[in-house]
Amino acid sequence: MARFLKSKKESIGLSPYDLKFLGEQKLEFIRYSLINYNEHRLEEKELAASEEALNYLSNDSVSWLNIDGLHEPEVLNRLSDQFDLEKLIVADVLDTHRRPKVHEYDNCIFISTKMLQFDNDDEEITSENLAFVFNKNVLISFQERVGDVFTPVRERLRKNRKRLRGSKADYLAFVLLDVVIDNYIHIISRLGEKIEELDDELIEQPSSDSLEKINKYKVEISYLRKIIKPCREMIINLCKLDSELVDKQVMMHFHELKHNIDLANEAVDNYREILSDQLNIFHTTVAYKLNDVLKMLTIFSVIFIPITFIAGVYGTNFDHIPELHYKYSYFVMWLVIIAVVVIMIVYFKRKKWL
Incomplete structure (x- = not known):
């Protein structure tokens, strides 16, 4: 399956309000997990259905509902009714090939981006669609499969870090995005180490394996650019929001995300140039x-x-x-x-x- 542009024939001509899953099913059943917390208490639960989360909604606590599995439009449609979400939000969540975006609605803010994983054995980067919807006290995250990069966030909540436990859902959204972008930088650095190791090999003993590695890394770097550049646009648009749902102090933290995504973007461009130079070195040495x-x-x-x-x-x-x-x-x-x-x-x- 193509990695750079994915489109299904059945998506042609669909209305923006049509709820149809456009992606690859990665779970058999949808999984719901909830973390409800404030400064004094924290509760974690696995839920059988999304409506159970309604029992935990409160003005004195924050509820983080995480949903793994996006392949059942009717389930997400019921969730939109339960949490008073626009149908356009559900349509965006169901389209897992959509570019990262941020949109402010009357009662919530919607953010979608990509979450990356690096397979060290195959030296290949995989991605899945990640979406957030949040208001003052509720954040709902949508993922394609079980397993994510948010373990450090859950640990911070369990250890009662006051800044996180004492803040609203907007700060939780910042923390989750921060982890996603930090993971971008981590993956770029791991791939970068392998790219830099090629330098000595190209000078001492260039071979067909060296050329194969260069071409493979060029594909992975191009794939990273495809994800990071739209994410950078999304962060810039996020920093321009003027919403009552985002505290001014939290908005300052969103601006910090821009510095991190710029760092990731520059690193990807640098490694792209390094690979082009290595390709020239290979041909020159040969x-x-x-x-x-x-x-x-x-x-x-x-x-x-x-x-x-x-x-x-x-x-x-x-x-x-x-x-x-x-x-x-x-x-x-x-x-x-x-x-x-x-x-x-x-x-x-x-x-x-x-």
């Missing part, structure tokens, strides 16, 4: 080694041309050759051949061809 081989072959050819000429003249089949019966003719021939070789090698060295 050409240089080929030139060395051709130079040696040419030198040997030039040395043997006069030798061949001497042997050819000496071996001609004439009846009367002056040196034919001379006792030391054979040794004189070899003396001349060796002298020619030595003179030519000395000449090549003086010309710095050797």
Whole structure:
């Protein structure tokens, strides 16, 4: 399946309000998990259905409802009714190939982006769609599969970090986005280490494996650019929001995200240039080694041309050759051949061809 542009034929002509899952089903059943917290208490639960989360909604606590699995439009449609969400939000969540975006609605803010994972064995980056909807006291996150990068956030909540436990859902949204972008930087650094390791290999012993690695890393870097650049646009638009749902102090933290995503964006561009340089180094090194081989072959050819000429003249089949019966003719021939070789090698060295 294509990684850079995914589209299904059935999506052509759909209304923005049509609730149809556009993506790849990655779970058999939808999974619901809830964390409800304030400064004094924290409760974690696995829920059988999204409506159970309604029992935990309160003005004195924050509820983080995480939903794994997006393949059942009717379930998400019921959730939109339960939490008074616009149908456009559900349509955006169901379209897992949509570009990262942020949109402010009357009662909530919607954010979608991509969450990355790096397979160290295959050296391949995978992504899944990630969406948040939040108001003052509720944040709902939508993921395609079980497993994410939010373990540090859950640990901070369990350890009763006051800044997080004492804030509203807008600060939780910032923390989750911050982890997602930090993970971008971490993955770029891991891929970057492998790219930088190629430098010595390209100079010392370039091979077809080196070229294969360069091409593979170029694909992964291009895939990263495809994800990070739209995410950067989304962060910029997020920083421009003027919403009552986002505290001014939290908005300052959203501006910090811009610095992080800029760092990720610059790193990706740098490694892209490094790979282009490495490709040039590979071709230059291979050409240089080929030139060395051709130079040696040419030198040997030039040395043997006069030798061949001497042997050819000496071996001609004439009846009367002056040196034919001379006792030391054979040794004189070899003396001349060796002298020619030595003179030519000395000449090549003086010309710095050797």
